[in-house]
Amino acid sequence: MTTTTAAPAPGIARVETTTVETSGRDNKAGWLFSTPFLLLYALFLIGPVVLGLIISFFNTATVKSDLGRFVAFENYADVLGSLDFWKSMWHSTLFTLLTVPFLVVLPLLAAVFASRISRNQWLYRIAFFAPYVVPSASVCLIFAFMYAPEVGLFAKAFGAVGLPAPDFLGSTNGAWFAVTMLTVWWTFGFNFVLYTAALQEIPEETYEAAAIDGATPWQQLRSITVPLLRPTISLVLMLQILASLKVFDQIFILLQGGPNLSTRPVIQYIYDTGFTTYRGGYAAAATMVYFVILVAVSAVWMIATRRRGADA
Amino acid sequence: MTTLTQHAQRRETSKADKLGSKAFNRLAATCLTLSALIWLVPFAWSVITSFRPAEEITANPVAIWSDNYTFDAYTSAFKLNSIGWWYLNSFLISTLAVVFTVVVCSLIAFGLAHLRFKGKGALTVLILAGLMVPMEALVLPQFIEFRSLGLLGTYWALILPATASPVAVFVFRSFLKGIPEPLIEAARIDGASWWRIYRQICMPLCRPAVSAVAIFTFITTWNAFLWPLLVLTQTKSQTIPVGLSGLLGATGVNQAEVLASAVLGLLPLLVVFLVAQRQIVQGVASTGIK
Numbered sequence: 001m002t003t004t005t006a007a008p009a010p011g012i013a014r015v016e017t018t019t020v021e022t023s024g025r026d027n028k029a030g031w032l033f034s035t036p037f038l039l040l041y042a043l044f045l046i047g048p049v050v051l052g053l054i055i056s057f058f059n060t061a062t063v064k065s066d067l068g069r070f071v072a073f074e075n076y077a078d079v080l081g082s083l084d085f086w087k088s089m090w091h092s093t094l095f096t097l098l099t100v101p102f103l104v105v106l107p108l109l110a111a112v113f114a115s116r117i118s119r120n121q122w123l124y125r126i127a128f129f130a131p132y133v134v135p136s137a138s139v140c141l142i143f144a145f146m147y148a149p150e151v152g153l154f155a156k157a158f159g160a161v162g163l164p165a166p167d168f169l170g171s172t173n174g175a176w177f178a179v180t181m182l183t184v185w186w187t188f189g190f191n192f193v194l195y196t197a198a199l200q201e202i203p204e205e206t207y208e209a210a211a212i213d214g215a216t217p218w219q220q221l222r223s224i225t226v227p228l229l230r231p232t233i234s235l236v237l238m239l240q241i242l243a244s245l246k247v248f249d250q251i252f253i254l255l256q257g258g259p260n261l262s263t264r265p266v267i268q269y270i271y272d273t274g275f276t277t278y279r280g281g282y283a284a285a286a287t288m289v290y291f292v293i294l295v296a297v298s299a300v301w302m303i304a305t306r307r308r309g310a311d312a
Numbered sequence: 313m314t315t316l317t318q319h320a321q322r323r324e325t326s327k328a329d330k331l332g333s334k335a336f337n338r339l340a341a342t343c344l345t346l347s348a349l350i351w352l353v354p355f356a357w358s359v360i361t362s363f364r365p366a367e368e369i370t371a372n373p374v375a376i377w378s379d380n381y382t383f384d385a386y387t388s389a390f391k392l393n394s395i396g397w398w399y400l401n402s403f404l405i406s407t408l409a410v411v412f413t414v415v416v417c418s419l420i421a422f423g424l425a426h427l428r429f430k431g432k433g434a435l436t437v438l439i440l441a442g443l444m445v446p447m448e449a450l451v452l453p454q455f456i457e458f459r460s461l462g463l464l465g466t467y468w469a470l471i472l473p474a475t476a477s478p479v480a481v482f483v484f485r486s487f488l489k490g491i492p493e494p495l496i497e498a499a500r501i502d503g504a505s506w507w508r509i510y511r512q513i514c515m516p517l518c519r520p521a522v523s524a525v526a527i528f529t530f531i532t533t534w535n536a537f538l539w540p541l542l543v544l545t546q547t548k549s550q551t552i553p554v555g556l557s558g559l560l561g562a563t564g565v566n567q568a569e570v571l572a573s574a575v576l577g578l579l580p581l582l583v584v585f586l587v588a589q590r591q592i593v594q595g596v597a598s599t600g601i602k
Contacts, residue, residue: 045476
């Protein structure tokens with residue numbers, strides 16, 4: 001992560017002397033400054049994690065206020081043995097496989113192109129990034145009409161090139177196409193901005209030197225830009241995988257997970273079991289399994305990048 | 313002799329290369345401008361359609377031309393749905409979330425950046441771990457917790473969870489760390505309390521961080537969908553995204569009305585975006601907040 005880190009405060013030795021006399025008061029002040037955040041953090045972030053873990057061991061019904069019967073690992077066994085859970089898990093994975101290549105490669109190309117052009121930067125920023133800040137519901141309402149059978153923009157576009165338009169909202173393949181296109185349009189700009197920022201860090205002279213040595217733009221791209229951008233590419237890849245695995249809004253609003261739950265992602269599965277069939281304990285166990293998968297993905301990435309960092 | 317030819321050769325290639333790169337740049341500009349225009353189509357098309365009269369849309373759904381553009385869809389969107397309420401809810405919730413997040417997160421960030429106290433290291437690790445927690449996966453236990461606290465259906469249910477943001481803490485902390493220690497030491501020696509240092513020295517210097525956190529909190533709170541969907545069940549208490557999502561598949565609403573509502577839903581954010589473009593882009597670039 002490219003978080004801006006400030007330089008360490010100079011003169012550690014000097015600070016040491018003042019700490020000794022004021023440490024008692026600093027202690028109290030430090031905790032006073034931290035208390036409001038810590039209360040909210042404990043209540044609304046740590047609380048739900050712990051509570052979710054507890055509930056997952058009970059036969060809790062979402063509509064009742066008591067925990068229900070202690071069932072140990074029964075919920076987990078049910079979740080892991082549930083075909084519907086694994087189907088929804090697969091749908092989230094499939095969505096990730098469908099969107100990640102587009103959202104990692106296309107923004108990179110666009111950012112590289114944009115970095116070679118000095119004019120019209122504002123246009124690219126507005127066109128590509130503005131969709132990212134608008135709510136999913138607005139995006140879905142707009143695209144729902146663009147996907148309308150026969151009369152929508154997409155159907156017309158397919159017709160214009162002489163192809164039969166798929167049934168975007170009524171068939172499984174069409175639905176995946178629809179959701180992928182919508183997501184690429186909607187979130188493209190985020191990665192575009194990350195790449196653009198990283199490209200600005202590469203000094204102009206590197207390219208100039210390469211150009212003098214006779215490197216073509218394509219060679220420059222291959223032997224300067226891509227290697228220097230590798231950390232950013234892997235960051236974008238990781239953020240994108242995690243974001244895609246968390247898909248919910250688009251699929252829920254546009255398709256309600258349909259046709260026939262054939263696109264229902266895992267978050268909607270948790271939502272359905274927890275809030276439609278009220279199996280709270282079971283849904284909590286599904287949450288925990290999903291949670292572990294997400295954390296495992298980021299842990300693998302962290303280990304991989306650390307190892308690469310050590311090699312370099 | 314050889315050096316001369318080499319020199320000539322190099323000049324030749326570099327010239328050819330310059331030409332090649334010029335062609336490449338032109339290609340890049342064309343491709344990019346074309347895709348940018350394509351990218352704007354959904355916005356442009358929905359705005360234009362929302363101003364066309366309903367009969368015309370039924371007759372020809374994708375035409376962009378109309379002889380009689382009208383505001384009808386917007387007025388009826390306000391009349392038919394509770395969109396006015398949704399606006400009010402979204403504005404109140406987002407604004408309060410911004411205020412609370414800025415205050416609460418900057419306070420602890422100040423402590424972490426400039427105070428030495430026992431447990432600070434452990435605290436930092438605890439908040440860092442919070443970055444890993446996917447909130448989307450925790451809605452169920454969160455829902456159960458809020459029900460037992462009696463907070464369901466209230467604004468607080470939406471404001472408070474948004475407030476405890478580890479990302480905001482780290483944005484503030486990295487910014488506050490940039491404030492030179494001697495400045496703070498000097499104020500201490502002059503007898504200023506930590507509270508005064510926070511209020512009168514650090515926060516005024518921290519304005520860019522405040523605006524970055526404020527903008528991001530506003531956007532994410534406004535756009536939140538799953539949690540408000542669960543918490544706010546009455547039509548009038550819903551936020552813009554939840555209210556809008558119900559329009560899809562609702563009977564008796566026409567296309568112009570739905571698109572007008574969609575435009576109304578994204579308009580405030582587009583305004584925020586246009587006003588604060590630079591900060592938003594820089595914020596994403598420097599923190600990778602997603």
